[in-house]
Amino acid sequence: MYSSRTLVKLVLTLALTLTLLTSMSLSQATIVAFDFNDPQKEARFKKFSEELRCLVCQNQSLADSNAELAMDLRRELYKMIQNEATDDDIVEFMVNRYGDFVLYRPPVKSTTWLLWFGPFVLVFIGLIILFKVIRAVNKGGNAELSTEEQQRLHNMLKNKNEDNLS
Amino acid sequence: MSRFLIPLAIFIILAIFLGIGLTRDPKLVPSPLIDKPSPAFDLPRLYDPEVQFKHTDFQGKVSLFNVWASWCAACRSEHPFLMNLAQEKTVEIYGLNYKDERADAKRWLVQYGGNPYSAIAYDHDGRAGMDWGVYGVPETFIIDKKGIIRYKHVGPLHPEVWQKELLPLIEKLKAE
Numbered sequence: 001m002y003s004s005r006t007l008v009k010l011v012l013t014l015a016l017t018l019t020l021l022t023s024m025s026l027s028q029a030t031i032v033a034f035d036f037n038d039p040q041k042e043a044r045f046k047k048f049s050e051e052l053r054c055l056v057c058q059n060q061s062l063a064d065s066n067a068e069l070a071m072d073l074r075r076e077l078y079k080m081i082q083n084e085a086t087d088d089d090i091v092e093f094m095v096n097r098y099g100d101f102v103l104y105r106p107p108v109k110s111t112t113w114l115l116w117f118g119p120f121v122l123v124f125i126g127l128i129i130l131f132k133v134i135r136a137v138n139k140g141g142n143a144e145l146s147t148e149e150q151q152r153l154h155n156m157l158k159n160k161n162e163d164n165l166s
Numbered sequence: 167m168s169r170f171l172i173p174l175a176i177f178i179i180l181a182i183f184l185g186i187g188l189t190r191d192p193k194l195v196p197s198p199l200i201d202k203p204s205p206a207f208d209l210p211r212l213y214d215p216e217v218q219f220k221h222t223d224f225q226g227k228v229s230l231f232n233v234w235a236s237w238c239a240a241c242r243s244e245h246p247f248l249m250n251l252a253q254e255k256t257v258e259i260y261g262l263n264y265k266d267e268r269a270d271a272k273r274w275l276v277q278y279g280g281n282p283y284s285a286i287a288y289d290h291d292g293r294a295g296m297d298w299g300v301y302g303v304p305e306t307f308i309i310d311k312k313g314i315i316r317y318k319h320v321g322p323l324h325p326e327v328w329q330k331e332l333l334p335l336i337e338k339l340k341a342e
Contacts, residue, residue: 055195055301068265069301072292097299099198 034078041081048077051104052094061104197299197318204231204313205297212263212271212286219260219287224313228339229258230332231307232283232323233295235266236274238303244322245278251328252282257308257336261286264295264303308332310339 036042046063052073054065062070062077073094080090094102106112145153199205204221211217224231232248234241252259261283263271268288275281289295298307301320308317317335319327 058192068292069296072296076296096198097296098301099195099299101195 034074036082045078045081048081048090049074052077053102053104055098055102193302194320195301197315199299199307199315200318202315204307204309204315205294207287207289207294207297209287209289209294212261212268212288215268215288219285221313223260223285224309226311227258228311228336229260229309230336231260231262231309233262233264233298233300233303233305233307235264235303236270237266240322241304242278244304244324245282247323247325247328248282249279256333259283262295262298262300263288264300265289265292306332308335308339311342 034045036045049063050061052062054060054062054067054070054073056067056069057065060067060070062073076093077090080093085093091103100106100112106115108116204224206221208218208220211219230251234244248259251257259282263286266288268290271286271288287294292300298305304322306319306323307315310316316339317332319332323332
């Protein structure tokens with residue numbers, strides 16, 4: 001007879017194995033679809049399918065997506081790579097149909113300047129503010145105390161000395 | 167005073183930008199095909215497979231080119247509008263039956279009230295749709311007399327977008 005504890009362990013292990021197995025077969029399903037005779041071509045296919053967006057499920061790449069359009073585009077990409085299309089040809093094919101949005105790495109042009117350089121501008125502004133604050137703090141440290149404040153400081157120090165003596 | 171004003175100003179600017187972001191639909195991707203000649207295709211028609219439908223058929227008139235499929239749920243809600251439009255005869259309506267089965271497509275048209283299209287190109291494997299940058303059926307293109315794409319609408323057509331955008335454009339293109 002199994003104790004209830006071993007039984008629970010057994011069930012948990014089984015559940016975990018099943019989950020892992022199904023997730024493995026799922027992730028394989030999208031990769032196995034195309035055969036390449038040349039590892040270099042396969043690398044290109046992988047690179048492009050990860051850098052191109054699936055427009056149906058916008059936050060997934062062609063490689064990740066199981067949408068019908070993504071499958072069609074992967075097939076098209078496969079054909080282009082087998083026919084020795086250049087990188088520019090492939091990018092042009094996609095951009096002509098779906099616009100720059102299809103590229104996860106958008107080109108630098110006037111409409112994308114804010115996207116590319118905005119973060120640097122923000123860091124620059126942040127640095128200026130930081131320097132200003134630091135300078136203000138340093139200046140504040142050198143400021144003279146008013147007579148009232150000096151009196152308070154004097155009292156504090158005096159009390160402390162008395163504490164130490166007693 | 168400026169201690170509070172500056173963060174408040176930054177907050178308001180941020181809130182305005184994020185607010186604008188919320189009102190925009192990320193599903194609507196601007197089409198690179200606008201103001202370009204319609205992509206070349208040569209497909210059999212849905213009803214007479216022996217007759218071809220070519221991109222050159224758009225020449226000489228203003229056309230509305232509607233991409234649809236029998237598996238597309240949103241096309242169902244669009245269909246009555248297209249039927250009305252076909253009766254008004256304001257514009258030549260053509261269809262692209264995208265990634266569909268011939269029998270399913272014909273049955274769908276009968277089931278949902280008729281055929282509003284002057285001609286339907288049958289794009290079984292979706293290759294022509296790919297050249298048109300189709301990613302969310304239904305999609306509608308307006309093509310001018312020279313065969314140049316002037317407008318694209320993603321999603322079902324409805325009277326509001328028709329009155330506001332398509333009709334004024336079609337009137338303008340007809341006068342050209």
